[in-house]
Amino acid sequence: MLNSKNSLKLKLLIVLIPGAIIALSLTVLIMLYQAEQQFTHKLDEKRNILGNYTVLFADPLWNYKTEQVEGIVTTMLLDQDISQIKIHDEGGNLVAEESASNHDPESASEFSFPIIYTNAHISQKIGSMTFYLGNQSLQGDKKQFILSGLFSFFLIIICLSLGVWLILSRLMDKPLRALIHAIKSSQDSDSYIRVNHQSNDEFGVISDAFNEMQNSLELHHKNTLKAKEHLQLLYHSTPSLLLSFNHKGIIQDASDYFLQQLGYKREDIIGSDLEQLLQMEKRSAVIDNLLATLWSDQQLTEYPLQLVKAQGEIIDVLMDATLSARDSFPGALAVVTDVTSLNKARAELEHQANTDHLSGISNRYSFQAYLQKLTLDRRESNKPFALLFIDLDHFKLVNDTYGHHTGDQLLRLVSERIQTVLRPDDKIARLGGDEFAVILENLESESTAEQIAQRIIQHLETSFSLCDANIYISASIGLSLYPEDGNNPAELIQYADLAMYRAKDEGRSCIASYSHEHSRLVEERLRIDGLLRRAITDNLLEVHYQPIISLMDKKIIGIEALLRLKDDAGNLISPVEFIPIAEETGLIVAIGEWCIQESCQRLACWQKQMGNELYLSINISPRQFQAKTFYPALETSIVSNGLIPANIMVEITESLLLHNNQNNQNIFAKLNTLGCQIAIDDFGTGYSALSYLMKFPLNVLKIDRSFISEYGEGNLSSGLVAAIIQMSHSMNLKVIAEGVETHEQLKMLQILSKEIGIQGYYFARPMAALELTNSFEKLNQKASML
Incomplete structure (x- = not known):
């Protein structure tokens, strides 16, 4: 029942009354403003009129007719708004003064005007007139104006409020009650009550819209009932195993096809636990997991189960389920698919595949x-x-x-x-x-x-x-x-x-x-490759040095730099093992440049100790020689360490001569122009011809150790060594014999020629830089005794 306190009429009045009060307040302010303006205007008019009276005082005041002046003052005081008049001459002396009985200096307004005497010859100020105006009559007019305005406006407000109240009572009350009645009647029953009200105003529009809504709802309700009947028919007639259950796993409904295929009666399973249909180990845990997953994810996709039919036959099924979107049915609808035959076929296919x-x-x-x-x-x-x-x-x-x-x-x-x-x-x-x-x-x-x-x-x-x-x-x-x-x-x-x-x-x-023999070789290669990749950053590289002795001068004339690689334990790895890997991977370029810089720094220190004639011999691999960075790195190391290029010997192998390309020729030309010596290392083991030796700017031939180790009277190596030395001298090439390890080999070489250099274990093995520094004096003494 609608409470009278909540009626729309009362609410509208509650809205109108503050509006009326606001309007009244604004009206009062406006009327006060207008009354004040009117008061000011009348006061100005009075002042202007009285200002014209100065003409009356000009002649008597000029002619010193004091009694006439006083008579005019007395006459002016007959005006009830004038409370006092003062007349002063040109010197400011009071000539006449008269006050009314109601004169109040505090509330009266003072005005002063000059008295001007004018004739045919002059126009001169001869004094002033000062008068005081009382505002009793003006204030009375102001008050009367405000009261009459307020009374008229208040009367209008009352009439309007009564009019609105009457209109609301006649135009709103009846249609609203009819609308409320129709709504409550529709709520209390399944009928759709219409509003019996017609008018051409907003309530008529609302009533028509309500009736149309009721028509639409009634039609929708009928269609919903038909759809529900249709869905029920589909649910029970579709050839699918349909099942619905709540969050506790209690079966709420099952399709006729489900009952038919599993052999159950409706009363046997409706209201029973879903667990009773399962034929699985730990079926209670399976149902708990199923329900938890479904109510957590809002759906279930191909959840595998095994159901038991009424006759005891077990079938494999997949359950797809989704939660109901309606609060009126807080459960899940599941579609169960029999995959028994499919699983058998899949098992057979899997068996065939395996x-x-x-x-x-x-x-x-x-x-x-x-x-x-x-x-x-x-x-x-x-x-x-x-x-x-x-x-x-x-x-x-x-x-x-x-x-x-x-x-x-x-x-x-x-x-x-x-x-x-x-x-x-x-x-x-x-x-x-x-x-x-x-x-x-x-x-x-x-x-x-x-x-x-x-x-x-x-x-x-x-x-x-x-x-x-x-x-x-x-x-x-x-x-x-x-x-x-x-x-x-x-x-x-x-x-x-x-x-x-x-x-x-x-x-x-x-x-x-x-x-594992082959695997160990592969693993060792991978280990060395890993060491090479971090050799520079982890300080795994060392340069060992082997002296080169001149048989003619019987002293150390050069030093060959030999690169060494250490593992993490500090053990040295043979160059025969790591150089080919470095060549193959291209790492030889970076570690070769490191070796050049390191050995050039060392040579600069040794020249201060042994003299500037000491030279350094550096082995350069074919891949490093052909790299774009080789020559710039070599030149930079020579210049930065203050070395003479002639004291640097670049050792290459015979195979590099066979690669007679433009790049190699350019590098040979640059080395020759720079002034470096170029030596053929391990001469005699390759396939170089004399034409190559004559074509390139070579300076030194180093006889391979294999010829020296087999050197002896009457064998082939003796003749080959002698021929190489003789050929080299004829081509103005220096000769260095490598691998001299015995006194007999030394003596045979001395017999062949004293204009050669030797190096080998007989004189000194390769050693670290510090060890060689400490051994220079001893080694030179040994060389002097050759």
């Missing part, structure tokens, strides 16, 4: 997947297992002799015989062709795997009766171990395969285990 169709054992795909899982499972424990790679010997001969059909039969029999040897936990697979693989999971030692492999060989050596013939076959078996040989499927299969080929090389019908 099984060798010929032998019935696992195929390569299944075997690799199993091996992958096994390596992952044993990654933490590293529990060993073995992989056997079995290849039948001369199987192609069986195929060619008896045909592929017989060959296929033989493969089936071979797989059967191998399985008779294996233990229950072992895994066998046919990889393809005549190749089989076996995983031996539980091993006490490698010998266990070898024993099983040997038994496989023995079992296969027994003849096979096929095509009325006894067919003999043997097998070669390769063995790899986890984790000793490898820790991933690819490595284990590859290494077992390599071992199998070694078994074939050793005569077939035998077992071969994988050897």
